[in-house]
Amino acid sequence: MSKKDLARVYEPREIEMKWSQRWLAGEGFAADARSKKPAFSMVIPPPNITGSLHLGHALNNTLQDIMARYKRMRGYNVLWLPGLDHAGIATQNVVERQLKEEGLTRQTLGRERFIERVWKWKEESGGTILGQLKRLGASCDWTRLKFTMDEGLSRAVREVFVSLFNEGLIYRADYIINFCPRCHTALSDLEVEHEERDSFLYHIDYPLKEGGGITVATTRPETMLGDMAVAVNPEDDRYKHLIGSTVRLPLVNREIPVIADRAVEAAFGTGAVKITPAHDFNDFETAKRHGLKPLTVMDDTARMNENAGPYRGLTSLEARERVVNDLKEAGLLKKEERYRVPAGLCYRCGTVVEPTLSKQWFVKVAPLAKPAMEAVREGRIRFVPENWERTYFDWMLNIRDWCISRQIWWGHRIPAWHCRDCGHITVSREDPRGCGRCKGGNIEQDPDVLDTWFSSALWPFSTLGWPEKTPEEEAFYPTSALFTSFDIIFFWVARMIMMGLKFKGDVPFREVYIHALVRDAEGQKMSKSKGNVIDPVVMMDRYGTDALRFTLAAFAAQGRDIKLAEERIEGYRNFANKLWNLARFTLMNIAGEGGDEKAGQRELTDADRWIITRLSSCIEEVSGSLDRYEFDRAANAIYSFVWHELCDWYVELIKPDLRGEKGEKRKQASADILLGVMKDTMRLLHPFMPFITEEIYSYLPDVTPGIIKEGFPEPPPKYPGEAAATTVVMDVIRAVRNIRTEMNIPLSTALDCLCFSKDPAARRALELGEAYVKSLARVSVLKVSGEGERPVDAAFAVVGGGGGVEGIAGIEVFVPLKGHVDIAGETSRLIRGLEKVERELAGVEGKLGNGDFLNNAPASVVEKEKEKMASLLEKKVKIGAGLERIRGLKG
RNA sequence: GGGCGGAUAGCUCAGUCGGUAGAGCACAGCCCUUACAAGGCUGGGGUCACAGGUUCGAUCCCUGUUCCGCCUACCA
Numbered sequence: 001m002s003k004k005d006l007a008r009v010y011e012p013r014e015i016e017m018k019w020s021q022r023w024l025a026g027e028g029f030a031a032d033a034r035s036k037k038p039a040f041s042m043v044i045p046p047p048n049i050t051g052s053l054h055l056g057h058a059l060n061n062t063l064q065d066i067m068a069r070y071k072r073m074r075g076y077n078v079l080w081l082p083g084l085d086h087a088g089i090a091t092q093n094v095v096e097r098q099l100k101e102e103g104l105t106r107q108t109l110g111r112e113r114f115i116e117r118v119w120k121w122k123e124e125s126g127g128t129i130l131g132q133l134k135r136l137g138a139s140c141d142w143t144r145l146k147f148t149m150d151e152g153l154s155r156a157v158r159e160v161f162v163s164l165f166n167e168g169l170i171y172r173a174d175y176i177i178n179f180c181p182r183c184h185t186a187l188s189d190l191e192v193e194h195e196e197r198d199s200f201l202y203h204i205d206y207p208l209k210e211g212g213g214i215t216v217a218t219t220r221p222e223t224m225l226g227d228m229a230v231a232v233n234p235e236d237d238r239y240k241h242l243i244g245s246t247v248r249l250p251l252v253n254r255e256i257p258v259i260a261d262r263a264v265e266a267a268f269g270t271g272a273v274k275i276t277p278a279h280d281f282n283d284f285e286t287a288k289r290h291g292l293k294p295l296t297v298m299d300d301t302a303r304m305n306e307n308a309g310p311y312r313g314l315t316s317l318e319a320r321e322r323v324v325n326d327l328k329e330a331g332l333l334k335k336e337e338r339y340r341v342p343a344g345l346c347y348r349c350g351t352v353v354e355p356t357l358s359k360q361w362f363v364k365v366a367p368l369a370k371p372a373m374e375a376v377r378e379g380r381i382r383f384v385p386e387n388w389e390r391t392y393f394d395w396m397l398n399i400r401d402w403c404i405s406r407q408i409w410w411g412h413r414i415p416a417w418h419c420r421d422c423g424h425i426t427v428s429r430e431d432p433r434g435c436g437r438c439k440g441g442n443i444e445q446d447p448d449v450l451d452t453w454f455s456s457a458l459w460p461f462s463t464l465g466w467p468e469k470t471p472e473e474e475a476f477y478p479t480s481a482l483f484t485s486f487d488i489i490f491f492w493v494a495r496m497i498m499m500g501l502k503f504k505g506d507v508p509f510r511e512v513y514i515h516a517l518v519r520d521a522e523g524q525k526m527s528k529s530k531g532n533v534i535d536p537v538v539m540m541d542r543y544g545t546d547a548l549r550f551t552l553a554a555f556a557a558q559g560r561d562i563k564l565a566e567e568r569i570e571g572y573r574n575f576a577n578k579l580w581n582l583a584r585f586t587l588m589n590i591a592g593e594g595g596d597e598k599a600g601q602r603e604l605t606d607a608d609r610w611i612i613t614r615l616s617s618c619i620e621e622v623s624g625s626l627d628r629y630e631f632d633r634a635a636n637a638i639y640s641f642v643w644h645e646l647c648d649w650y651v652e653l654i655k656p657d658l659r660g661e662k663g664e665k666r667k668q669a670s671a672d673i674l675l676g677v678m679k680d681t682m683r684l685l686h687p688f689m690p691f692i693t694e695e696i697y698s699y700l701p702d703v704t705p706g707i708i709k710e711g712f713p714e715p716p717p718k719y720p721g722e723a724a725a726t727t728v729v730m731d732v733i734r735a736v737r738n739i740r741t742e743m744n745i746p747l748s749t750a751l752d753c754l755c756f757s758k759d760p761a762a763r764r765a766l767e768l769g770e771a772y773v774k775s776l777a778r779v780s781v782l783k784v785s786g787e788g789e790r791p792v793d794a795a796f797a798v799v800g801g802g803g804g805v806e807g808i809a810g811i812e813v814f815v816p817l818k819g820h821v822d823i824a825g826e827t828s829r830l831i832r833g834l835e836k837v838e839r840e841l842a843g844v845e846g847k848l849g850n851g852d853f854l855n856n857a858p859a860s861v862v863e864k865e866k867e868k869m870a871s872l873l874e875k876k877v878k879i880g881a882g883l884e885r886i887r888g889l890k891g
Numbered sequence: 892g893g894g895c896g897g898a899u900a901g902c903u904c905a906g907u908c909g910g911u912a913g914a915g916c917a918c919a920g921c922c923c924u925u926a927c928a929a930g931g932c933u934g935g936g937g938u939c940a941c942a943g944g945u946u947c948g949a950u951c952c953c954u955g956u957u958c959c960g961c962c963u964a965c966c967a
Contacts, residue, residue: 274967
């Protein structure tokens with residue numbers, strides 16, 4: 001027996017824990033910055049320290065891991081660098097929530113103690129996702145784990161900020177920004193999600209000082225308190241005469257002008273728009289065009305401020321209610337029209353954001369965007385699939401300045417100091433002792449921190465040690481590939497490209513693979529509130545990590561979202577089980593009875609040559625697909641090879657050989673081939689299913705331990721002729737099986753089988769494959785002839801030829817039934833077959849009868865059609881003869 | 892409004908030089924054949940959304956239409 005036996009049942013849990021521990025204890029995943037091997041490097045999209053593994057992470061990291069393991073096996077010096085993101089707003093929210101439970105706030109704690117508290121939380125429970133990634137099998141170089149708030153990475157942030165500031169690419173300005181009243185901070189445009197909601201379009205009469213009035217339409221009546229003008233289109237005949245007149249703003253009795261602006265659509269609403277520069281993005285722009293001063297009516301807690309007069313202290317919703325009521329009472333509310341309004345929501349907490357005028361820090365993006373677009377246009381960065389380039393260009397072309405200051409405490413504090421005496425702002429790499437201008441010591445650091453994405457943008461080089469010069473940077477920058485999903489192309493990918501080009505003078509990665517978003521079986525986004533979340537950790541518990549990984553890979557078709565249902569994972573768990581049993585079978589049959597593996601002495605059968613040929617194609621397909629990021633194709637190629645070729649056919653074919661029916665030598669040879677195929681298959685599959693393949697591999701004899709260190713299999717030479725011969729045997733087996741089923745003949749009844757073929761190659765194939773036919777079709781006597789008397793009392797089929805195997809003519813297969821032929825059943829079976837042949841024949845004849853086809857189609861296509869017609873005709877004649885015989889039997 | 896993607900078997904999807912379609916799951920029948928019932932064997936199932944065009948020939952290329960997603964945008 002084999003050196004060890006595998007457990008009877010496939011139990012992923014234990015196996016996974018075992019290998020996970022061994023891998024992490026070993027050095028297998030560590031990259032070597034001084035290696036002479038070609039480098040392949042990736043930086044992980046750093047998950048939040050607050051996060052836990054969801055399917056998006058699972059997919060993202062499974063694909064990266066497949067690539068990392070594949071490249072390692074192909075001989076690359078692989079760096080897959082892991083890390084975490086400090087997630088400013090999200091993390092601050094978590095800790096603030098904790099404080100609240102203790103009856104504390106960050107303000108009562110003070111900035112310093114609050115930050116200490118966040119660090120403490122980070123050490124204790126931040127980054128649970130790292131353990132989950134390890135469980136997923138992620139073969140990161142864990143010795144190089146980085147965090148965006150690490151000292152080195154923070155230095156990179158500071159270096160970049162100061163450089164950009166000195167170049168004038170970072171500036172501070174009063175500008176309208178999105179403010180989240182719950183998170184109490186400014187957000188960038190990208191951090192706002194848009195959603196339509198049911199609301200009203202309010203039509204409000206604004207009285208004119210000169211008498212009469214003008215009706216404006218608005219979705220946000222409460223902001224009228226900050227109106228600085230009413231705008232109409234200059235071409236609008238209804239209002240032309242009012243341009244330049246004065247409106248007396250209701251409720252607050254402020255006088256504002258009527259102005260003309262082309263941006264106003266005469267056709268919408270009443271054609272008159274109220275202009276609230278401090279609380280609406282468009283109005284802000286309009287006001288700038290007309291030199292109007294903004295008036296803020298909300299404070300930084302999003303409550304109405306002193307400028308809102310009697311409404312002071314109200315939230316915007318409360319204010320809206322009161323304003324609408326008051327307008328009604330004053331008889332100024334003309335109409336409330338049902339209307340879908342776009343709402344901006346904070347991407348972190350979903351609260352409706354308030355556009356507010358405020359003083360913030362910005363990055364001037366246009367000068368950075370230009371080279372970033374060129375890099376993609378010139379192909380120095382390639383998007384896969386490439387249609388995402390268009391999305392990237394669209395955004396980069398219309399890019400707006402990036403608001404980078406956040407009014408929170410957790411993050412990289414802005415390295416700018418305000419002088420209380422002279423007002424000068426000192427921006428410095430080192431903490432300054434005094435004001436850069438008046439040299440006074442009365443300075444205070446800006447209280448804001450930077451957008452988390454600001455540090456993420458530096459990730460591909462800050463993690464490699466920049467701004468220090470390091471061997472890592474030398475060896476691994478630019479990184480080879482970045483794996484991410486499309487929803488963060490703007491947030492992250494674009495910004496990394498800009499920063500990489502700016503500060504490293506080279507692209508941050510050569511290829512960007514954009515993978516799918518995982519949705520539920522109905523195509524809905526998974527979300528906790530919908531309750532349709534599939535938890536990858538639960539799936540790993542239930543079906544094993546390998547099954548989850550394989551499922552994700554098999555569904556990762558480019559350009560399409562993944563709709564995932566639990567049954568899929570179960571299906572691939574079954575595949576893992578199939579593999580397990582294949583391994584058990586292999587081990588049972590590669591008896592250690594002095595099996596010599598001298599390849600030269602092995603005599604290969606057609607079946608051996610067939611499986612080797614199929615394996616070879618499979619290896620080519622898998623490596624080719626992986627090189628093109630076609631994970632689904634690669635996974636499916638292995639699946640169908642293992643299940644439908646190796647298990648369904650090869651293992652069944654060689655069972656008689658393994659039983660020793662053809663002698664000891666053949667038995668050994670078959671076992672050797674099977675073992676060889678198994679070894680290659682495990683290595684081929686390893687990137688996808690690392691645990692089970694590592695386990696099985698460790699049981700195979702004569703392997704160096706650690707499949708991880710093995711190379712990726714090379715495709716062996718193919719044997720097309722012998723492979724074709726084997727498919728002839730398979731066709732005959734299938735034909736007999738079909739007859740057996742349709743004639744309702746139990747397996748226990750042995751059958752005879754007679755095959756006629758004019759083709760010597762076909763006859764030879766069947767003679768060599770006699771044992772296979774006998775074994776798999778349960779045939780006791782197989783006779784193969786070129787010509788002769790066709791049996792009358794038999795079921796009949798024609799196989800081969802036709803669209804089947806090239807160069808091998810049709811084979812007539814007879815199963816004598818000794819008076820038990822079900823004449824009706826057999827007749828209808830043959831007629832069905834005949835009809836099918838005739839249908840195909842009609843198509844082919846149509847083509848060949850068409851002069852245009854013969855003249856215009858390429859010769860090879862015409863030739864192919866002619867061959868097809870010949871074999872179909874042959875088949876038709878043979879089936880026709882079979883029908884005649886049956887009819888004769890009847891009479 | 893602009894952009895991108897999708898529409899192929901009951902479901903989920905392949906189909907990368909144009910030559911009348913494949914897989915998995917589900918379904919039906921038979922089978923505990925000593926690797927595996929998380930299995931085996933056999934089978935049924937399709938106007939490739941619709942309408943035009945190019946072509947000898949279109950699921951594939953072009954145009955338009957319908958429906959469905961997503962991204963993006965200053966009709967308040």
